[in-house]
Amino acid sequence: MKLAKHILIALILGAVAGLVMNLSMPNAFTSIDKYFLTPLGTIFISLIKMLVVPLVFFSIVLGTANIGDPKKLGKIGVKSIAFFLATTAIAITIAIILASIIKPGTVGTFNTEGLSYESQEAPAVTDTLLGIIPTNPVAAFVEANMLQIIFFSVFIGIALAFLGDRVKSALKVVDEANEIMLYLVSLVMKFAPYGTFGLIASAIGKQGFDAIKAMGLYMIVVLVALIVHFVLVYGGALKFLAKKNPIQFVKDFFPAMTVAFSTSSSGATLPISMKLAQTKLGVPKSISSFVQPLGATVNMDGTAIMQGVATVFIAQVYGVNLTITELAIVVIIAVLASIGTAAVPGAGLIMLAMVLNAVSLPVEGIALIIGIDRILDMARTAVNVSGDAVCAMYVSQTEKGSEEQYTENEKSLPQAQ
Template identity: 45%
Template sequence: MTTTKKPFGLTARIIIGMTLGIAIGLLLQLLMGKSGDFTLNLGLFEFSFKAFFVDGIFEIGGQIFIASLKMLVVPLVFVSLICGTCSLQDTTKLGRIGGKAISLYMVTTAIAISFAMFMAFIFAPGEGVNMTTSTTFEAKEAPSLAQVFIQMFPTNPFAAFAQGNMLQVIIFALLFGIAIALSGEAGSRVAKMFEDLNVVIMRLVTILMNLAPYGVFCLLAKLFATMDFSVFLNIFAYFMVVFVVLIIHGTVTYSVLLKVLTGLNPLTFLKKMRDAMLFAFSTSSSNATIPVTMETATKKIGANNAISSFTVPLGATINMDGTAIMQGVATVFIAQVFNVDLSITDFLMVILTATLASIGTAGVPGVGLIMLAMVLEQVGLPVEGIALIIGVDRLLDMTRTAVNVTGDCMVTTVVAKSEGQLDESVFENENAGRKIEEIDFHHLKQ
């Protein structure tokens, strides 16, 4: 009797893809050297390693993978949130869930940036750094808090879908779901259609998850083939402070909150987060990781879809703990580089600004630098200092995105537990959700 069972689970395959990607990327960087390319003269033409591998295969494979994940975000959030809203018998419950989620997200962000600034002040990564006057950074204008709240409500929902504006999609989905719930028989028929759509979309998520090791390989191979390690070495102290704070916040802070608020085992939770964290690390995008995060929250952790369909996309939009940590350390770092003394008022202003700025921050790579510019301006620090940290921000962006999605699932678990919407038998089952990850592409009828 033959079996089609794969020798490795999804997590193992993703780790293999990551490891091979990093190794091949570093090998290519060694081959290309300072010139940034390695060519072979084959007579009629020259073969360029950079053009063929870095800008060709790896770029195409990585971007197709990212595009495929982003393709699912809007339909997944829209359909799942409608299903979740329709299942709520009491609309006041929706406000209670939202209040709990937003409060937890804001609290964890404030804890993150406060701890980050404390660590940066203790270890002083910016002392002794020689600032050059040629360093520049042109910051985009950050939206005001009033604009953020106004722009939460769509004037054209189809434009919100096309632009991937998650807050607007969430608002429209909530209103649409409430309207369905209040529409009697007609609403029931429409709700059934959305429930079927949700099953199909989640299966599509599973298909993409099985292709993830190849996408992860391409993304990391290109990143490590083109990374400027000389810049990385110059600000190693800054990098290490941010990295250590991210790890502590993602493991210790979330674990303590989970244990105190739910009594659940934090180690079980972190084990179940492995796939989502690996996806987030590879893509550097909370939004692109939403499909995997929702799959983890519902199928592996046991949160009801009525909760996760709201808290996960909301978290991808407003929960930026990792970004807040980067902003806290970077603010202290840049102040030390420019020999600017920050007062207690300045520290409090940074904490408040960064916490509020996380609302409406897009869950896409690199957006933290834009928000950092706003934070620096609030306390009178030169925005040009951001150019010092751009070189290592890509690596840190990967790590802080993994922290962000872990926070999304932690808050989802806490809210689900408080509402009696958490299946603890699923949470305690180590193999929960593993079966759905396996797809036999040779036999589509399953």
């Protein structure tokens, strides 16, 4: 917990420093942010992003080769996606209920004149699904297209499993490369407290107290919904499905949650979240290396909560009463969109635009919330990353009969001399 404590202290100090500079020295903050805070955070994010693609590739190849049986791999994939879709539906339902009860859009005065927001068109679901198959694997690696990397890595892993002893030396290289990546993660995480301080101080300093105050109730509803989802849904899944202690999970996984919070990137958090799942949470490499990268791309529970609260909030601001049928449409569209926009940058706002269009609400309303979205995005990402780990633990528990075989496969790899 030493690293977790240092990151937490850095997070608190960064928030305080950012708020103080915004209130007392806004002009000086611009220079401090440009030459110190932003570079500090950018270096940290770049270091961990540097490891994401090779770590995902080597770990998925290794994990798939260890599982060996494509049918078992298919079962793990189906369980994971079913878990993600179910929790996404629950997440947005919680958000809609809380926003409907608290009514953040009816408190205060919101000026909707002159608002504008240019929404991007979401790709068709078929395009997203067909786009999973990389026509050029090298391009997929260069562009960090996670779905294509996962697909290609699984293919390589299956080939290694079927070829067996004939490619034992290749499997040994993959195993050693994976160990190198995990070691590099440990080195990069030593810089985490400094990167966290820079990222948080910059984010809070840029937003300022006025923006937070103006949208205070909206922010509170989103944060409460995130906490309720984390405690009840993830806590319940850990207790009753994964048969694990939720409190111990928080203690063991806390460093990954703080990195997710400070970077606002599930992908960038993958190296540390996978390492903790394998070393602290007891998830086999073969399951962690498949489920967590998939979750980093598909799982959008935190984003779904934002969409639920934002939709009800915008409806209240514009004086629109959403019917039960329209609210049900919001849930369905959000769940389906989480798959259709899985590999799309900025998917959260694209999904929100889709939801607003589906219930005939003005997309321009997004401009009301976009100013403080960066702060809420940090909390959403922490929830998303936690959900990926919880899913990996759940799948690990359900595959316990096969877990010993996975472990034996991992142990039987040729050891480095």
